[in-house]
Amino acid sequence: MKGICVTVILAVTSFACSKDATVNVKPGYDYSIDQTRLCFCPGSGDSARIYVVADTIFGAISLSDNTPLTISQRTRFRTIKGLLDEMARCDTSIFNIEVRYDSVYGFPAWLSIYPKLSSGLYDASLAYSTHNYAKYK
Secondary structure (H helix, E strand, O other), rough: OOOHHHHHHHHHHHHHHHHOOOOOOOOOEEEEEEEEEEEOOOOOOEEEEEEOOEEEEEEEEEEOOOOOOOOHHOOOOOOOHHHHHHHOOOOOEEEEEEEEEOOOOOEEEEEEEEOOHHHHHHHHEEEEEEEEEOOOO
């Protein structure tokens, strides 16, 4: 078990020290995407490259300065499955959903969820802009 923990720590450390994350991408990632989250919330407009393994964000870097994101910062972003889950759990009697799909890979390249005018929840808007899909496996 100690060997596994050391390997994981070394992999994360190697990833975090990379000046250009695309150079040191490990083949164990399923895919990476660049994503921007827009909302009336902390971190709105931040962009990140997220690295996904088994529909879980395993690593992420800020696109503005290539610094690694903390686990709590990563929760702002969504995997492709996470974007689809956002759409599925949205109550369409209260919220409108706008989605545009990537023409090559079919993932939601733009997802906007915003309240219908009658709901009065004007600050509850949320949008994800996703691009630069790269599959590693």
